[in-house]
Amino acid sequence: MSDHFRNRLMFAVALVLAAIYLFPLYWMYITALKTGSAMFATPPKFWPSEPQWSIYSYVWESRNMGRYLWNSLVIAIGAVSLIAVLGVGCAYVLARYRNIWVDIGLFLILMLQVLPASLMITPIFVGFSQVGLLDTPRFAVILAIAAKSMPFFVVLVRATFMNVPMELEEAALVDGNSRIGAFFNIVLPLARNGILVSAILIFMQAFGEFVYSKSMIQAVELQPASVGLNTFMGPNTNEWNNIMAYATIYVTPILAAFVLLQRRIVSGLTSGALK
Amino acid sequence: MKRILASVTDGKGFDIGLVVLPLAFLFVMSGLPLVYNVVMSFQEVDMFSLGSFLRPFVGFKNYVDLFSQPETRPILFNTALFVSASIAGQFLIGFGLALFFWVNFPGASWLRGLFLVSWVMPGLVVGAIWNWILSGDFGVLNFLLRETGVIDGNIFWRSDPNYSLWAVIIANIWLGTSFNMILLSVGLSGIPKDLYEAAELDGANALQRFWTITLPMMRSTIGAIIALGLIFTLQQFDLFAAITSGGPNNTSNVTQYWAWDLSFRQYDFAKGATISVIMIVFVMFASVVYVRSTRHEVRG
Amino acid sequence: EDVTISVWSLDRDIQPAPNLIKDFNKLNTGIKVEYRQIQFDDVVSEAMRAYSTGQAPDIIAVDNPEHALFSSRGAFLDLTDMIAKSTVVKPENYFPGPLASVTWDGKYYGIPKATNTIALYYNKDMFKAKGLDPNKPPQTWDELVEAARKLTDPAANVYGITFSAKANEEGTFQFLPWAQMAGGSYDNINAEGAVKALDIWKKIIDEKLASPDTLTRSQWDSTGTFNSGNAAMAISGPWELDRMIEEAKFDWGVALLPVPEVGAERSSAMGDFNWAIFANTEHPAEAFKVLEYFVSQDNRMFKDFGQLPARSDISIPPTGEPLKDAALNVFVEQLKHAKPRGPHPAWPKISKAIQDAIQAALTGQMSSKEALDQAAEKIKAVQG
Amino acid sequence: MTLQIELNGVNKYYGSFHALKDINLAIEEGTFVALVGPSGCGKSTLLRSLAGLEKISTGDMKIAGALMTNVPPRKRDVAMVFQSYALYPHMTVEENLTYSLRIRGVKKAEARKAAEEVAATTGLSHLMKRYPRELSGGQRQRVAMSRAIIRHPKAFLFDEPLSNLDAALRVHMRKEIRALHDRLRATSVYVTHDQIEAMTMADHVVVMRDGVIEQQGRPLDLYDRPANKFVAGFIGSPAMNFIPAIVGEGGTHVILDFGATRARLPFTDALPPGTAITVGIRPEHIKIVADGQGAFDVPVGIVESTGSATFIASATQPELTVVETGRRDVASGEIVGLAIEPAKLHFFDAESGTRIEANEARSDAGSIRRLHLAEETR
Amino acid sequence: MTLQIELNGVNKYYGSFHALKDINLAIEEGTFVALVGPSGCGKSTLLRSLAGLEKISTGDMKIAGALMTNVPPRKRDVAMVFQSYALYPHMTVEENLTYSLRIRGVKKAEARKAAEEVAATTGLSHLMKRYPRELSGGQRQRVAMSRAIIRHPKAFLFDEPLSNLDAALRVHMRKEIRALHDRLRATSVYVTHDQIEAMTMADHVVVMRDGVIEQQGRPLDLYDRPANKFVAGFIGSPAMNFIPAIVGEGGTHVILDFGATRARLPFTDALPPGTAITVGIRPEHIKIVADGQGAFDVPVGIVESTGSATFIASATQPELTVVETGRRDVASGEIVGLAIEPAKLHFFDAESGTRIEANEARSDAGSIRRLHLAEETR
Ligand SMILES: Nc1ncnc2c1ncn2[C@@H]1O[C@H](COP(=O)(O)OP(=O)(O)OP(=O)(O)O)[C@@H](O)[C@H]1O
Ligand SMILES: Nc1ncnc2c1ncn2[C@@H]1O[C@H](COP(=O)(O)OP(=O)(O)OP(=O)(O)O)[C@@H](O)[C@H]1O
Ligand SMILES: [Mg+2]
């Protein structure tokens, strides 16, 4: 069996797996194109009989999606930056040592994210309103998301730092770098796989964050896309096709962007470093 | 002063600073709300007294009340089942996919990226889609199973008490698989190739290499993923809201959905908080297991 | 300096609140109204959180069963005196159901904003096809079941009827009218009639006259299957009309909810929101003025926004769409029998007890009697 | 004996880099082969190809007569010591050692006994419970070594297995390895930079350069009759001295070219006069004698002593290195005579560097005419 | 000269493992120190402590007079070659080399020039754009080496920097390192297992065993007067031969104990008769002579030749190793005589192994009485 054939075969299998896994995505796409009731039809239709292409422009305009997406982007970038700034160092230290304090730190970090956002929002809202943070609602949401997602980030990035040989950092120290310099020049680039992927995951989460945003951001102009999506949900009505169209518009580009980004997960970043 | 400064750039001070800062941030942002919830579970909470800590103290009354309710036990059982089945499913499928895409065939990295989709789709949309997929009459799952001859009659995934919890588990596994897969991929990429070469020369076949090299070398990643997966699963309630609403008759109800339902549907915040404390205890246990497991990690 | 009044409601751009506010602000009355849209699901929790941190708006729209939650605790302003003096707001103009939902302890704590109810939609084409008279929709429960049996056609993927018995407020919303028609009520939920009602539901589910997914499906999704031709009848409200006109490719009609037996008392559910003013508002008078303006615009409610005003003195103008007009007539008739859920400050818990009972019975885990007895007990405990 | 390992026209490319160039090699069963060559010449690549870890680009490779193209490494039954050790970081020393046995289903007690035996010979007994990260460099290398020799494979592949060990341990290990090889009658391929290892352990030495096999044969054959200048310089330490020279008139003597000065060495072979050649003299074949007593005189350059031997470099261009046993009291700058055994001279083509075979009828020993430096000019 | 590196009572524990035991060391500025010792004796640990990578447990360490306890590595201005290389895997060779310069703010062009120069001497010029994973073992080691020598630090720390290089390259690098050291007048500490490196490069050799410094001093002093049996055996390759012996009656001769047989060597020192001692003879100080012509006769055991030298082991217990230059035609089993220079004998206490100083009045060379094997019994 030649390599070429094996590659072909693997690719075919991968396509099938992806097709299965991506089915919900496909369903989102075609539901957006179906009329409101066609999606309830038995048997299900895998291609809409009358695709409603106009729905995209309708959804985009009626909800002023540009603004929503912009806000989502601001919030997600803010949250990822904050988390990265605070979390990377923390994860690094937790990976570097092996003692009781690290255990305690890890334990605390895990425990601090145990409550679902829905149970956290009340106390956070109360606290934020008292210190006046609600006057800058997007910033408040960024803070809240950062707190919520940082433990996730720290725990994962810590696991990547575990793979970076200590000797490389030592070599940098002997070469005349400070701890900070060695961290940025050596350790960080070598842990980039994990950091990148964790950051992507955090970004996506923050981009779609809903519970904090809807409570803390009262002005529509500042609300993110996730809140905008819910405007299709009424007391007795759910405009599913619009919801799906809306989701399509915001999922597709992000997905595409991150498919590209995560390709940088290359294996063996540290290979060749040590004897 | 100079000493302190030096320690910040080169010594322990650097490390302590890096940890203390985020921990302090976390403590304020997450720790206090946690405490707030715990305190609330011992109080009588009036929906209009949410803004203050000073509420009538009722001791363990909330706990006693909670455990005297008939649905409590099945819900706790459901939670355990939901969590373990979801994590097992996500992890196994995720690991399988990660291993599959680890074989570096052309296109692997692109396709792997597409699996991130479950992470980026909004919860509302995911819930709705699975709602349709799992629907008894027009559900695609039933349609496919029927067409392929696996089943004769429709399974009412959402509404049959025997299946309802599994309906949510299936959806949740789908949701969590990408998270597992992508992070396990990262973990796999961190294992030095020469270990596999050595093992292969030592006569280990693929399965043996997996058990003796891959798994132990990924210990820290796996530990982290399972610990986080547990926490995520314990927070998952979008899917319950969308697919079964905990029904029928609580057969698919779990603590997190119940806590949410109590707090935000029945406005019984104290009970909601009480349940959350039970969850905290559960996670505490899991965290201890995780932290202990880090003892055996291999440092590169 | 203008007085600023803040208003929260779930209405979005094509719905009343934001438009009325825009019009109001144009009047330059010295009152400036700010609007915030909140999600349907979060109205109460948002309101409570805001209220307890002193950030509550002046005016809010709440769902009618939750009104008592606030009024009973004095969180809403008692409007009785202002209404008495008002030339715009006249209690006698309102349907009794909506009005009851804003009343607590004999006082008015709000003003109904709009209303709706449920009735029986049916597919006339299918009636014809199955030899039923499309102009004689079922009148009683037995007829309903009988019709459903005839209409059910598994081979064609058609159920006789669709409705929602979901484990949330929708389940209660759909079931309560049945119980009430047979002499039950939320505080007498295990009445014999209510048990019978639940038995009928159970029969429908057991015989697969309705999809088993009825237990987990919302009204909107259930009615979707009616629209797509997979159910011959549907119990739902007027919010469906526009979608149905657009998507249902068959002839349909609406009938009053069937009653237990001919001549029995009619009853129906009552939905939609009420306006209220928070008790801690700094400008109660101005806030009331805003409400008065809203009320004064009730006659635009249907024409411009497609919602039914909660008032008996405003007739629904014809839309020129015969199917819709016919349906609306039925709904307006049905509205006369609509009863509020509660009012009771612990309504969510009462409702939860009822949902649990419905689900327990329909999944066969308890008999209808046992399930409703248990619910009654829980409700009693809630009532204290 | 059967041909155990056979390589025919093997080529290996890393991207565009040609790492192995048309390698032809036939190793008989039970042979101990030393693979030597300068750093980066492709030794590890060849070893890894034999193990099946590297896919060869063209050519074919047979082990025990069977084509190996699609045989995975674990089916080849070879044990390998990696140049980079490749220890399993998550296993203790003992687990590292017994890994291959456990994989084969050897019983625990038995595996442990085997591990203890091997550890005893490699001096790891007291480290069995340690993890690789807690070992010194040499200890790690010994674990790598032990991990290979605990097995009884068809072939051993050693990639510089002793480079980080001290002399005593190295001598000991050398013996152990050779004894193991003899006991198992396994074929061994041994990469080393240590001359002594290559010469004393191997039955067959392969010298590589830049991906090409320059020469192969029995160790002393290589030492005595290197096929070209490269092999001559590579085998033997300190390296052979090379001096550019020209065959003198009549073809019976050579004129050594030290830049400023010349020296004349009689030479009985019949080479075309005027041919430009390179003369090679091994350091151990030159003796320091009193000024005027040798073949020619040179000023002394750097003198280094290791205690047991003294390295004396001449201050000439090219420099000549002489090894004398024990201590030798010459000072830098002193003029000394160099006595050269003519039978030990090597001749290479000046251009191509290939060996020019001196015929048996060499000038008799001792008959080299003494020359004064700069006596002769071209 | 100032004391550049000073260690006082330094101890280092890894958990409960005592890796460095009360190390006292004073190294003057500009000295080239070779650190040798068996695998696992603590050489790397000492080097890492000097670099500031390992926190010493007790004792103190001064560099240039300043206490180093709280001085971070980068402030010590030392360059180190790691035993495990520790190359930056995400940087090309060039980037690896220039890293330390770039940190110091050296301009790009300048850094590149420096890198090119170093790469030229280490033979890496054509590999500048490669990543470490694309290099051979020896090439990696050269990168590690080059990375250290590109700098001009106060001190160099080398941890087996040449172990994976071939002989020629090693000779070349040795010269380069020493030249660099001399040029920069930097203090260098050089860990090596290579005897020749230690003896020829170093001004000062430190011999360690099990975390303890056994002896230190000038290379030839260590060779000539090892303080104990361990050092004697460690310095010199092949290692010194040790034979248990007893001082004979009158204290003027020793009786060598070969198990089954005895041999007698006259000895003029006045040692208490009957003292159990160990006699040490270096292989290079024994000459093979005709049967009956030497101090005593032995049967020949294994004979190995590296071309330039022949190692002959006796078939006695203990085994005696003899090194002869060039090829020597003796066959295994043959009986040969061994001529021993009496002045080159070493005596050690049989129990403690410490050196017993032979006074100047040794028996004159050549006067060793010829003995037949088994002539004498206890
Ligand atoms: N992390 C550790 N935990 C326990 N013991 C250790 C650790 N690191 C090193 N050692 C032990 O300390 C001793 C000294 O180690 P070191 O690396 O200094 O040896 P070395 O002299 O450099 O040896 P080699 O020549 O083999 O490199 C060794 O016996 C080693 O096993
Ligand atoms: N992945 C790679 N990409 C490009 N070139 C490579 C790669 N791996 C090895 N090489 C090159 O192939 C050549 C042969 O490498 P190999 O490791 O076989 O050398 P070696 O003979 O073992 O040298 P050493 O004695 O230094 O270990 C080297 O020049 C090396 O730079
Ligand atoms: Mg190599």
Ligand SMILES: [Mg+2]
């Ligand atoms: Mg070492």
